[in-house]
Amino acid sequence: MAGAVAAIVAAEESARTTLVEKGKEPEGNTWVSLGGISCPDDAGRAKEYLQSLFERSHSVMDEKLLDVYAQMSPNNLEWLKQTGKSIGIDVSFREYGKPAYPDHPGAETMHKWMTICRRKSSVNGLFHILSNALADRGVSVLMETTAKKLLQDKDGQIIGMTLERGGRDVNVKARRAVVLATGGFQNNDDLIRNFSRGYPIYYGGGPGNTGDGIRMAMQVGADLWHMNSISCAIGVKVSEYDVAFRFSLPSIHHDYQEGPAWFLVDQYGRRFTNEMGVDVHSWNLVLDYFDPVKEEYTRIPSYAILDESTRKKVSLVNSRMGWGKKTGYRWSADNSREIERGWIVKGETIEELAHMISITETNRGRMKEERLRTTLEVYNSYCNEKNDYEFDRPAECLKPLGEAPFYALPLYPRLLNTQGGPRRNAKAKVLRPDGKPISRLYSAGELGSLWGMIYEGGSNLSECIVTGRIAGRNAAREKAWD
Ligand SMILES: Cc1cc2nc3c(=O)[nH]c(=O)nc-3n(C[C@H](O)[C@H](O)[C@H](O)COP(=O)(O)OP(=O)(O)OC[C@H]3O[C@@H](n4cnc5c(N)ncnc54)[C@H](O)[C@@H]3O)c2cc1C
Structure with a gap:
């Protein structure tokens, strides 16, 4: 979801965009999720509610990022609707569920929605919209292609990636930027044992989420956050x-x-x-x-x-x-x-x-x-x-x-999923431990999610739309380095 949204938006900004997926079909969480999307109706009250969850959990909160999320997430349904409309797909929504923590201030604004699109389940409806929009915007989608390594120049900026395809490694240039959207690490036993408690823990989501983006981001000097939040x-x-x-x-x-x-x-x-x-x-x-x-x-x-x-x-x-x-x-x-x-x-x-x-x-x-x-x-x-x-x-x-x-x-x-990964800021830029961004590197979705230990259902997919949009736009607006 996050990768698809970022690619659609980057292509709309006229960037030549490639989306890389290691599975034969998407192997992450989005396509086996319930497809519920949080879409609050009041940005200020949504921030109050979410901030209150952070205060209760004592998880690390980035106020600027939370502000941006609170302001953009009320627009999630409209973004999906307009994206559908642009390719001739009718999209509507059905409300479901209730806020998980009704006693927190602002709970009344935390509405959750299922997507209705050609009699498909919510998540298949989302897939239909996004995959058609990717094709329409001319994004080249490379399946069975694994991102292995970020490539840096001598100043530390990201200039491309090593991809593995058909058993061969290929170095690919990224003229403007790379957006990491590899999901979490629920299927990496080593990371799970390092960062959370409980054994054994079994996966319920996609097997493709093995923390690859975390390792790649660490190798280029990224800070990590929310690793203990699952x-x-x-x-x-x-x-x-x-x-x-x-x-x-x-x-x-x-x-x-x-x-x-x-x-x-x-x-x-x-x-x-x-x-x-x-x-x-x-x-x-x-x-x-x-x-x-x-x-x-x-x-x-x-x-x-x-x-x-x-x-x-x-x-x-x-x-x-x-x-x-x-x-x-x-x-x-x-x-x-x-x-x-x-x-x-x-x-x-x-x-x-x-x-x-x-x-x-x-x-x-x-x-x-x-x-x-x-x-x-x-x-x-x-x-x-x-x-x-x-x-x-x-x-x-x-x-x-x-x-x-x-x-x-x-x-x-x-x-279901992990929240941790490389820390990002309100521009979806990946940060180093000193708080400075790694040049030309962005992230979106569950990889380095803004969410901490107390999580409001529907907010992961919502974050995929919000951070996918920010990362896609900002990545596309980077000045090409050659
Ligand atoms: C059963 C279930 C139900 C859920 N229900 C909801 C819900 O209703 N609402 C909600 O908000 N959240 C829900 N979630 C959580 C939500 O689905 C995820 O947080 C969200 O889908 C993450 O999206 P993403 O795009 O960040 O990552 P993903 O959808 O997980 O995609 C990451 C992709 O990256 C690929 N990948 C990984 N490494 C590489 C690599 N090295 N190279 C190339 N590709 C790679 C993976 O194969 C995968 O396809 C649910 C989760 C589960 C498991």
């Missing part, structure tokens, strides 16, 4: 597939009036959070707890514990979301196929369930029958009193587990 859901990982599937229960609020009847426990059978209160992008902050006494991540995997009524009523996984959809696997509506496969653990009683969990490869005896039984009894008593004394789960979704058999679904951090 957008991480909770998901299901089975040995047959590399990718983590999307766990449905926390967000879908099926039958919200009454439940659904389930709770979450750690490896030892203890509850540890308000299961219905965690924003879908923040699960790592709950799951990455490392117990220094036991010397282990006691919440990886965790287990969703549920009863027969929930099992029959709710499909626990939506396997059509994220990169999981590429596997073609379809999770059964009543979860029966996955019980047969052994992906969901079953017990005729809660004690038997604890025993069955304890003999799994990942638990190895940690789960004790009396602990899980006590957790169930205490949780059910909270449901009866309509008061979760420990974690404040809302009364309307406190539904007791009753009907046997009981089930446990192992759950892992499901990494």
Whole structure:
């Protein structure tokens, strides 16, 4: 998304523009995302809201960049609409979702939208608009071409790149500038282990995001920021597939009036959070707890514990979301196929369930029958009193587990995307540690995102449009060096 927007805008500024993608098809996050775009309706209130999230998280904030984002993001839908119109594509939008943190000032302005375009899903609609606009603007798109290295002259300015194509390295001149838009590093195990906590973490987004842009930018002297900020859901990982599937229960609020009847426990059978209160992008902050006494991540995997009524009523996984959809696997509506496969653990009683969990490869005896039984009894008593004394789960979704058999679904951090990377300024220029820009080097999108530890859903794609536009325009307006 960020690369496409930057290329479209640069070409509109009359620059000869090439977009390089290492996959046969785009292998990043955009094309498996939900396609939701944040488009606030008041720049001032949007800034208040986003600033308030930074204050709460203590993540590093660049006020000028935030100002530019707040001013430009209310125009996101209009930009998409006009881009569509210029190539004869009708684009409209449907509002969805709510601000993730409604108590922060300015929350009322944080609207989120899905793109509607020729009956396609939101994200396929976006793809349709952008790919047609790229062709229309004459951008040459090189697939299966990997950017390997930035080339600098003796003064440190960026003058081109080494690209690998068909097994050969080619040095390509960039007369005006290079825009890096290689996404994040969710599929680089080394970077993940260096910059975030929790193990194992499985990917839910595109496999192409291996932090290449971070390495390239570091080699030419870039500063880094937001490396500890990741957008991480909770998901299901089975040995047959590399990718983590999307766990449905926390967000879908099926039958919200009454439940659904389930709770979450750690490896030892203890509850540890308000299961219905965690924003879908923040699960790592709950799951990455490392117990220094036991010397282990006691919440990886965790287990969703549920009863027969929930099992029959709710499909626990939506396997059509994220990169999981590429596997073609379809999770059964009543979860029966996955019980047969052994992906969901079953017990005729809660004690038997604890025993069955304890003999799994990942638990190895940690789960004790009396602990899980006590957790169930205490949780059910909270449901009866309509008061979760420990974690404040809302009364309307406190539904007791009753009907046997009981089930446990192992759950892992499901990494959607990372935010960190080379630091950029309000002109989308990549900065060195001394705050000075690296000449002729720009970045856009998730690579070195402006977002910190608390993230508002829909803001990554929104940032792709905003920073893609800035980077594309400024890169094209650089004076050619030859
Ligand atoms: C399941 C899921 C749902 C999401 N839903 C939303 C949502 O609804 N709203 C929202 O705002 N955000 C959402 N996100 C986050 C959002 O999708 C990403 O932050 C955003 O798409 C990043 O876009 P990008 O253009 O910066 O990078 P990407 O779309 O990830 O693209 C980067 C591209 O660079 C390519 N690349 C990498 N290295 C190289 C190299 N060396 N040479 C050449 N090419 C290279 C990759 O193959 C990839 O295609 C979601 C993420 C996931 C995983």
